[in-house]
Amino acid sequence: MKSLKILISLIVFALFLSAGVVNSVSADEKEGKALVESKKCGSCHKMQGPPDKTIADVLKRKAPDLFYAGSKFKKEWLEGFLQKPTMLRPAGTVYLNNIKMGEKKDEIGDVKPCASALSQKEAHEVTEYLMTLKEPTMKAGVIVDDKFSKAKAKVLFGQKEGCSGCHRDKADSGGTSCPTLYNAGERLNPDWIFDFLKNPQKYDPKIWMPRRELSDEDFILLAKLIASMK
Amino acid sequence: MKKVSLIGLSVMFLGLMITPLALAEKAEDNYKLYCFQCHGSKGNGGGINAAALSTAPRDHTSATEMKKLTDDNIFTAIKEGGAAVSKSTFMPPFKSILTDDEIKEMVKHLHKLCNC
Structure with a gap:
């Protein structure tokens, strides 16, 4: 009887703990979403699908789409990147908007990384939110880390x-x-x-x-x- | 009255059937977004990727070079990629982006560039 009481107490304690963890995760996500809105990330990044369907719309794109960021990126990398954004596309998001047309060959014009660097806390919260944005049709577990030719x-x-x-x-x-x-x-x-x-x-x-x-x-x-x- | 609405519905249905799924883009715009990266904004092969390619991208402004190709050759190279016409594998197959009609328009656009 005594052991049953201890077991029940342990289960209740475990449930309490797990509820706390879930709440803290969702609190970070919530904060992250609020930050994405207050910092107006959506003014450059598409935060919701569908993707652009015409060339005219693509040419208006200022930064990469983020509505599937949670499927695309590694969480640890994303958190670091948000604190110190670097150039991942040498000619910018849409290369066509950034080329200087030379007489014989084209050159890349002035392109800069995202200017909105976040603090460590902000980056963590925004990452928690971005990682919830998934591409629903993507299968997980297809690429396993093993030997290949x-x-x-x-x-x-x-x-x-x-x-x-x-x-x-x-x-x-x-x-x-x-x-x-x-x-x-x-x-x-x-x-x-x-x-x-x-x-x-x-x-x-x-x-x-x-x-x-x-x-x-x-x-x-x-x-x-x-x-x-x- | 019933007959009129039936006719109306049939016309609407036929209209939907013949509407293409995606609107075709102009050849000039397709050329800019897909071809400039290698063939360059002048079409002379001076794109920003050209230095990374082991085979120089074709100069679309050269009548001498372009006259060596038939329209079928050009169509296949764009649709199926360079390898399909024994040319560079750096030229990818564009059939997942461009429709046959858009590729036909692109062939005409290339004739304008080389003036040939």
Whole structure:
């Protein structure tokens, strides 16, 4: 009888504790959402779908869409980035808006990272909120952290699909019209990389990265390679 | 009265059937967003990605270069990618973004650029 009482007390205590944890998480999310609103993040970032469907709308875009940030980013990276934003797209969010048209070749004009750096506390709260913004159709657990043929993946990345033509695969080489990939492993959720590679137009119908027709096996190889770039 | 509303509904239904799912973009606008990155704002191959490509992007303003290609060649290269016409794999297949009609318009736009 005595042990039953102790067990019940323990269960009640555990429930009390878990309720506290849940409440504190939702409080951070709530604060984060309020910050996103007060700092007017939505004036540059799209915080809700659907994505832009016309080129005219894409050209008005000032910053990347965030309405699937919780599927796309790694939480630890996001919290650090929000405290000290850096350039992830060498030519800005929409490269076309930032090129200087030269006589013989184009150059990238003046592009700057997001000027809205947050404190550590704010960054934590905003991250908690952003991580709740998910792409409902994305499958989790597709890309597992195990051995893969890096040599085969590199042939796909460099020669067959020409990824480095538009993305920087090293800090000082690769294309500049799309996000850098040499640090993608720190930044991106591997399952999101796979989902995006399979159909970039699902996330952004007018994005200048066309869909490739590859087997799931090849998409997995590419996703694993990109997730390993750190 | 009933007959009139039935006819009205049929017309509306037919209208919906023939409305394309996505509005076609102008060839000039598609060229800017998708081709400038490699082929450049002048179309001469001087895009911001050009330095990262092992094969120089084609100069669309060169009549000599462009005359080497048939319209079918150009259409296939845009739709299926460079590899489909034994050219650079850095030219990706654009069929997930551009419709066949938009690609046909793009072929016409390229003729304007090379004036050929």
